[in-house]
Amino acid sequence: MPLWKIHGNGRTLEPGAVVRPDERLNWPATIAIGLQHVVAMFGATFLVPILTGFPVPTTLLFSGIGTILFLLITRNKLPSYLGSSFAFIAPVTAATAAAGTGAEGIGAALVGIVAVGVLLIIIGVVVHVAGVKWVDRFLPPVLAGTIVALIGFNLAGAAHANYAEAPVTATFTLAATILFAVVFRGFLGRISIFLGVIAGYVFAAFRGELDFSKVYEAAWVGLPSFHFPDFAEPGTWSMLAMFLPVVLVLIAENVGHVRGVATMTGDATINEQTGKALIADGVSTTLAGFFGGSGTTTYGENIGVMAATRVYSTAAYWVAGIAAVLLSLSPKFGAIINSVPQGVLGGVTTALYGLIGIIGVKIWVDNRVDFSRPVNQYTAAVALIMAVGGFMIKDEASGFELGGIVIATVAAILVYHLGNLVARLRKTGADDPKPLEAVGPIGGDPA
Template identity: 75%
Template structure:
């Protein structure tokens, strides 16, 4: 039995039809679409290692390998590209400052292992427990605080070259609002290109490393450091990222299922396992943690081609690109002003994704328990609260996540206890006090 059956004549997609995961177009069309997916993921995937200081080529290598592993683990039935996850930016920055790159990679490995374990549980027990642990008000708060926690990092780069940063930021916004379809989805990448050219015209680029880099060569590999005394406190900062990756993967699977076949939902556990394995492998070799990519979902929605064959091509192309040190050197030459401009938009957008979770799920913010769950978590994350002791230091992301989970679940536990007391003839809760319907 062939891996894919040919869709129609292999050249066109009829109005209202989709190319299912087990189908494909002609090979020339499939190869072209695979290359298009590489372009779609590239702008975001290269940006993460550029910001964190990880080797771009190594990240590309592991994103390509991770994509192929994802296809294998999901039995070639779930189309997805695994690119660099922005959820890792804040903990990687903090971990690098505390324990260096080795500690940051140890944190990425820990996230990958835990995500794979969550995937195994989901595969056998279903998603219900995840929904109960992390309802929309909590999930939205965690995603939002991860993005907003990075605001100071954006400003640190922005102020080094405010003019270039402003040009870059304006370009990102203009591409996003003026263009529809593919160009609008890659506005971050196009903004970086504009900022890079502007910096070059001002003579602010250093091409010496690009000139010295070889066209073909092996990526640089780095390895996690689990022996450093500060590594285990660093790992704690990474654990909330698991919740973000769960939400992203579940959303991806449901999106594909909506457009193709509801049976795709049965691969949710496998998707989580696959992303966990890919992230673990990336951390072991010096690459960025991975996640399913919204940019590629957008391309699939626009083209109506959900063939997994396209992603085999995309993964292979990414691996080939990773063996060009000169390409990595080009991205490493991006100046701070460009990064400051693009991250001002990018980090804000991560925060907005969290708010969108609230909007999409119609979270009721008239309930005090929801108000405080979001409010306290966001302030902790934005202000960068820290807590140290016993050789551990917990940052704003960890503390904000703990606060969101604790306030929501303890608040609803108290509310249920008070309602039970009222039903038994106990005191009736006062209007406006903490409580209300525990369901969002």
């Protein structure tokens, strides 16, 4: 029995029809759509290693391998590309800054990536066995949106640092990125960041800001460089707390991805893959962390391609995963990506980090979060100020450090759940024998 049934005549789609995950068009059309997915993920995936100092080819290799593993674990029932997760940028940057540049810093950061991957696997197993409802209770929309938003806004200082390196080029890149997003519709509009980087790169070349020396020296074909987690690095274990909020973001992204695909295909049974999706992303992230790649996640850019083409075939993602692996085997390609100037990064990250924050706001809007409730107001307000202000707890003697993302995430969780608990106790009454559960789940929205 073939892995995919041919949809219709294999060339065109009927009005209103979609190509389901277990279907495909003919191979030329499937390959073309798969390469579209590569282009869609590309701008976001390569930015993460550039910004964190990780090797680009290695990240691209494990992005492709992770995508293939995802398809295998979900048994070809859930289309998804696993690219570099922006949620890792802040903790990886902090970890490498504390442990030093080069292999030592990367080794320390990889410990955190591996820890996130393992924890996500465990959560995926629990969700697969017990269902996703407990996730909804612990991570309701107001919390999910706040955590995603605070990670984006916490990176504002990093964007400014890059911007200040070459403000003229950064301004041009930012303007080009915005222009592409506003002018273009469909697929081109969804890859506006990628197009903005290209435009900024050309502009920087005219200004003499490019250094091509390493590009000339790089070989056309070769294996990526590998790094390994350094579990013995002093202070490594104290850094793990910085990575834990990333798990919550990955949960929100994967659950949202599964629900999005289920809605767009009209197949509610796809929601049954939620646990396997979390396990698959956890396996991919763990594997990447063990060999020097960035942590992975599902990609909204690729959801956009599926929405535009109405092709949800997992065959296209096999093409995308294999193409990413092949691209990773060219050191010269990686050197070209690493030659992107600071000014270009400054312009694109100003937009990109802000968009991460706005995605969190969109979660609030899409789920109609009620901000007339004080507990919701303070959940978002306190956490966002802590993240933007860069609140920190640091002990110079022991080297222990908690950054703004950790503190803000913990604050958001405590404010929300303790606030709801107090409201529920007040409503129930201290002497009321009725059990607390009768009033509703803590993750709900009590009147």
